[in-house]
Amino acid sequence: MKNGIVLRGDLIWTEGPDRFRYIEGGYLSMEGGIIKGVSAEPPREGTILDYSGSLIIPGLSDLHLHAPQYSYAGLFMDEELLEWLEHHTFPEEARFADTGYAAKAYGAFVSDLTKGSTTRFSAFATIHREASLLLMRLLEDAGLSGYVGKVSMDRNSPKELSEDTHEAVEEEILFIDEASSFSRVRPIVTPRFIPSCSDELMEALGKIAGERDLPLQSHLDENPSEVEWVRALCPWADSYASAYDRFSALGPRTIMAHCVWPTEKEIGLLASTGTYVAHSPSSNGNLSSGIAPVRTFLEEGVNVGLATDVAGGSSLSMFRMITDSIQVSKLRWRLVDDTRKPLRFPEAFYLASKGGGSFFGKVGSFEPGYDADILVIDDWKGSTVLRSELSVPERLEFYAYRHPEEFISAKFVKGQRII
Numbered sequence: 220m221k222n223g224i225v226l227r228g229d230l231i232w233t234e235g236p237d238r239f240r241y242i243e244g245g246y247l248s249m250e251g252g253i254i255k256g257v258s259a260e261p262p263r264e265g266t267i268l269d270y271s272g273s274l275i276i277p278g279l280s281d282l283h284l285h286a287p288q289y290s291y292a293g294l295f296m297d298e299e300l301l302e303w304l305e306h307h308t309f310p311e312e313a314r315f316a317d318t319g320y321a322a323k324a325y326g327a328f329v330s331d332l333t334k335g336s337t338t339r340f341s342a343f344a345t346i347h348r349e350a351s352l353l354l355m356r357l358l359e360d361a362g363l364s365g366y367v368g369k370v371s372m373d374r375n376s377p378k379e380l381s382e383d384t385h386e387a388v389e390e391e392i393l394f395i396d397e398a399s400s401f402s403r404v405r406p407i408v409t410p411r412f413i414p415s416c417s418d419e420l421m422e423a424l425g426k427i428a429g430e431r432d433l434p435l436q437s438h439l440d441e442n443p444s445e446v447e448w449v450r451a452l453c454p455w456a457d458s459y460a461s462a463y464d465r466f467s468a469l470g471p472r473t474i475m476a477h478c479v480w481p482t483e484k485e486i487g488l489l490a491s492t493g494t495y496v497a498h499s500p501s502s503n504g505n506l507s508s509g510i511a512p513v514r515t516f517l518e519e520g521v522n523v524g525l526a527t528d529v530a531g532g533s534s535l536s537m538f539r540m541i542t543d544s545i546q547v548s549k550l551r552w553r554l555v556d557d558t559r560k561p562l563r564f565p566e567a568f569y570l571a572s573k574g575g576g577s578f579f580g581k582v583g584s585f586e587p588g589y590d591a592d593i594l595v596i597d598d599w600k601g602s603t604v605l606r607s608e609l610s611v612p613e614r615l616e617f618y619a620y621r622h623p624e625e626f627i628s629a630k631f632v633k634g635q636r637i638i
């Protein structure tokens with residue numbers, strides 16, 4: 220541990236969804252970007268960084284967001300999904316054909332993502348290869364880690380945002396080849412969703428992901444009109460999820476955003492394939508999509524993480540996603556199904572850290588061998604009179620519901636300090 224680093228402070232993390240682990244005034248050791256362990260006493264070796272009095276937590280993973288949509292996050296929230304895509308999303312995404320515009324917009328996005336609570340991400344870009352690579356470069360230079368997908372679309376899209384099928388496949392292969400120059404940011408195969416992708420394109424993309432051993436991301440069961448549309452587009456499929464499955468697009472390296480309206484059979488398919496659900500509570504409220512059955516996912520063994528889905532969600536804050544996921548689960552319990560308990564705070568924190576983090580590897584915990592993704596939060600800066608009376612888990616809950624971003628005083632990704 221000679222070259223190791225040791226962070227001193229109030230450590231708190233989850234190893235499972237049921238409860239927090241914490242050490243007040245503890246020591247978190249890391250070396251070579253990897254967590255070595257936690258202890259109540261100072262380890263014999265390593266350079267100590269003293270964050271006494273601050274919370275030290277694992278980094279949080281945003282399993283699904285749209286980088287080009289950050290420019291209008293917080294606007295245009297009065298329509299449902301399909302109208303919102305047509306009226307606001309597609310016109311804005313079309314602007315990323317201009318790399319000068321993309322550089323400005325992605326610059327602002329990466330700057331804000333860097334300052335916030337997210338350490339890992341899986342992002343959609345747009346159909347434009349050059350702008351997508353530029354986004355990867357900016358994220359890599361900022362020290363963040365995660366996936367970026369050049370979006371594939373060859374039908375039911377405006378012509379500025381549509382590729383022909385052959386071109387979509389060629390561009391995807393070029394994108395993947397050119398993206399191999401990055402190390403912290405990796406490519407992910409990204410069919411936008413079935414309505415935007417012909418069967419031929421879906422088949423080709425599923426094959427590319429398989430042959431090149433790449434992850435894949437898309438959208439599933441977000442909105443009733445969308446689900447109805449897929450039924451009409453894929454009369455041969457049992458369900459929306461089984462249509463993806465037929466294109467080899469489900470599995471433990473796939474993220475499906477939303478899953479608000481799955482049937483029992485679809486939940487079974489998500490569980491048996493190990494597919495990750497990116498639960499996006501803010502977005503599902505803003506776009507009137509509904510409330511995803513997260514408790515059922517957990518009971519049925521579906522992998523789940525949390526996601527902002529910017530700009531469906533208006534905030535990049537993963538703390539906001541933690542508290543929103545709890546709030547919407549309470550509404551679902553009260554209004555839809557009182558046999559399934561709402562999420563509790565440790566469970567929601569687990570989904571945002573180790574739950575979603577597991578998509579990226581050993582990410583989101585302080586167990587030995589995990590990547591050193593760490594947030595330091597100066598919650599003592601708050602003016603509340605109660606602070607000194609609170610336990611470490613209570614302080615984390617208190618911070619999560621208020622989440623002033625300026626309290627994040629240090630952020631490490633794979634051991635590298637980026638704030």
Ligand code: GUN
Binds near residue numbers: 285300308411438502
């Ligand atoms: N489904 C297809 N595209 C999108 C998108 O950009 N945002 C959301 N929320 N859902 C989608």
Ligand code: FE
Binds near residue numbers: 283438476528531
């Ligand atoms: Fe989305």
